[in-house]
Amino acid sequence: MTVLRLTNITKRFGPLVANDAISLELASGETVALLGENGAGKTTLMNILFGHYVADEGTVEAFGNTLPPGDPRAALNAGIGMVHQHFTLADNMTVLENITLGTEPLWSPRSGRRSAGARIRQLSSDFGLAVEPSAQVASLSVGERQRVEILKALYREAKILILDEPTAVLTPAETDALFKTLKMLVAKGLSIIFISHKLAEVMAVSDRVLVLRGGKLAGERRTAETNRAELAALMVGQELKAPEVKPSRAGEPAMILDRVSTKGTGFRLENLSLTLRAGEITGLAGVSGNGQSVLAALIAGTETPASGEITIRDRRVAEWSPRAALTNGVGRIPEDRHAVGSIGDMSVTENVIAERYRTDRFSRMGFLNWTAARSFAEEIIRDYDVKCPSPDARIRLLSGGNMQKLILGRALDSEPAIILANQPTRGLDVGAVAYVHGRLLAARERGAAILLISEDLDEIQTLSDRIIVMSKGRLSEPSMRGERTVAQLGELMAGHGLEAA
Amino acid sequence: MRLEPKPAPSITVLLLYPVAAILVTLVIVSLLVLAAGASPLSVFGLVAKGAAGSQFALLETLTRATPLIFTGLAVAVAFRAKLWNIGAEAQLYIGAVVTVVLGTGALPLPAGLLIPIIAIAAMAGGALLLLGPALLKTRFGVDEVVTTLLLNFIVLLFVSLLLEGPLKDPMGLGWPQSPKVIAEAQLLRIIQGRRLHFGFIIAIVSAIVVWIIMKRTALGYEMRAVGHNPEASRFAGIPVNKVLMKTALMSGGLAALAGFSEVSGLKGNLTLDLSPGFGYSGIVVAMLAMLNPLGVVVTAIFVAGVFVGADAMSRSAGVPSYIADVMVATALLTMVTAMMFTRYRVRWR
Secondary structure (H helix, E strand, O other), X not given: OEEEEEEEEEEEEOOEEEEEEEEEEEEOOOEEEEEOOOOOOHHHHHHHHOOOOOOOEEXXXXXXXXXXXXXXXXXXXXXXXXXXXXXXXXXXXXXXXXXXXXXXXXXXXXXXXXXXXXHHHHHHHHHOOOOOOXXXXXXXXXXXXXXXXXXXXXXXXXXXXEEXXXXXXXXXXXXXXXXXXXXXXXXXXXXEEEEEOOHHHHHHHOOEEEEEEOOEEEEEEEHXXXXXXXXXXXXXXXXXXOOOOOOOOOOOEXXXXXXXXXXXXXXXXXXXXXXXXXXXXXXXXXXXXXXXHHHHHHHHOOOOEEEEEEEEOOEEOOOOOHHHHHHOOEEEEXXXXXXXXXOOOOEHHHHHOOOOOOOOOOEEOOEEOHHHHXXXXXXXXXXXXXXXXXXXXXXXXXXXXXXXXXXXXXXXXOOOOEEEEEOOOOOOOHHHHHHHHHHHHHHHHOOOEEEEEOOOHHHHHHHOOEEEEEEOOEEOOOEEOOOOOHHHHHHHHOOOOOOOO | OEEEEOOOOOHHHHHHHHHHHHHHHHHHHHHHHHHOOOOHHHHHHHHHHHHHOOHHHHHHHHHHHHHHHHHHHHHHHHHHOOXXXXXXXXHHHHHHHHHHHHHOOOOOOOHHHHHHXXXXXXXXXXXXXXXXXXXXXXXXXXXXXXXXXXHHHHHHHHHHHHHHOOOOOOOOOOOOEOOOOOHHHOOOXXXXXXXXXXXXXXXXXXXXXXXXXXXXXXXXXXHHXXXXXXXXXHHOOOOHHHHHHHHHHHXXXXXXXXXXXXXXXXXXXXXXXXXXXXXXXXXXXHHHOXXXXXXXXXXXXXXXXXXXXXXXXXXXXXXXXXXXXXXXXHHHHHHHHHHHHHHEEEEOO
């Protein structure tokens, strides 16, 4: 029985066609994976299904009824539940409150707390979603929060569950638990749409795979009748070729963190030591949220050590700030290119000079030399193959890949001796990924010490000369290229075998 | 109903939407004028005539625009860096207090020296007043909207205290007013016998200087960057807190110049009704100008014209002059809405 039918969904954002006549059917008890790179249109399609966006063309039918466009409540009432990539929970409320939020009549004199609690416990035990209803959401781990999101959908009697990149924040073990839950749900007759760009998971969990590429449906396969290579080719539209990486000989230590601790309000590092060597890429693997962002901030200069020492080329650093990092030759590629790497409403020119507008080249006596700034922007645009209408265009208008190339140009143009590359290829298309990898390898060849932070284990294994795993703020012993298997790295990512320093 | 972003607006859109906003404003105000029992066309005619219908009216409008240019610039500078200075009113009064303290004979200097000294001291006073909220914001995350807004009342009461005490004019027949500033501390009139004074010229020059700072200097670049995205600015090595401090000094100083110019150029002394809300109107002026320093001059003259014209109109047409407040406020709302529509479109479903 078909429970959900999307017919010829088309959605345009200005000149960009995010979804181009995409059709999808979902049977009851079926798990369909929606596979595609970032920007392929998966999330847009699901937002249309859920009523967050209105499609320009096409219809959504659930259980035989056409859903009114742009009405999330209709989607909810029709039994569609969505677990977003970024959780939508109120931290200061309990699990029970979060789950029942919006399900109770507004003017009811008392809320049916007790029966709600009982139902949540029942659902938890039925589907292996262990979580305490009275716990405050702020105190939960990421995996538990995801369970709350799923419970929220089940509590509203969802028959169709949409999971948007559900494993991005999970450890391998948590991922396995999630997959078990999904199997139980399907066994009870629920239908699942599983959105991902990770081939292994898609193969493990789905019955059928729809591959999206550039907003179009690139192919549809039964999972049993396909393999990873075929899906990968469908996803990127060409044969994937891993970059050739020649082994390198590591040089002198370029940057040393010696028993550094941070204060700060969020995640804290304690007595962390790390050495980055010239001519070597050090890969930092780990599930996101295990302290990578604090470590990255520390190297970028936005976080200062509360104790411990930072040494750069044999000189102990006294003052530490973003500007100090820059003057000490640290090139930084931030994790979030929109929020941190660029100022969206300023022009390309204004963005590329952000790290060096105070130098003689761009300013004199406090007055900026816009001619020099503009020619520098043109230089970066040319050297780094950035596609943009003009240096005066607002950087917000650039695609993710071109924005990243610009940030790469800004960071690497001065040939820094130390490079922080934090998630440098997240959300980029294959061409841009290859470009970024090529640039990082070229920087390694000229002797830069590079710290590559990535959640993509494939990327880490391909590029890194040395791999370190980070879990709960601690670092593993390094392993050389090819020394540890994926399973061993996964164990470390889950925090097994990491000594307290 | 929801908003969807639109691609970059064309020049025609950017020019047409403000015109549409003005038309909508006139329509809405017309309804109110009709409700007051007068003819909209004649009322608008009278307002225009009262604002710019004669040399006297025009000069009066420019006189009224002078403090608005200063407070508008103060707000434009601060808002550009997303420092929400709602306290231009207080900074204006501090500027006026400094002017009176130094200008009533305490410094026996020739005008060529005395006036610049007073102007700079007044700016310093206003600047320091805004430095407090700026420090609280950067150090402890205290919301500057609250602190600057509440400082307005504190400063006004403080001025009231001064006018009943140390600054009270002994010859003032008991009125809460300060003595007049000496002749050497007075700004000259531009045209003999008219009220327009050199404060207007200072305001225009200030607008040009602020425009140059915002466009061409590293500081202006930093202020814009911090306003658009403080996190990215910090990451790129821009000293965000320092920039906010500099912004506060500039903004407070500009607002204080309004107080200086009103006392030195127009009123001669300090009273509690020196400013009929110039500090708050400065917000409207700056927003209407979309924070462009040169635009501030234009919108300040527009807002001043509406007020001056409405005063004249109410005397002959019998419609209350409060219609001016309505008109300015409606213009602000329609203009802000129009600007939003240049970047977003509305989906009703």
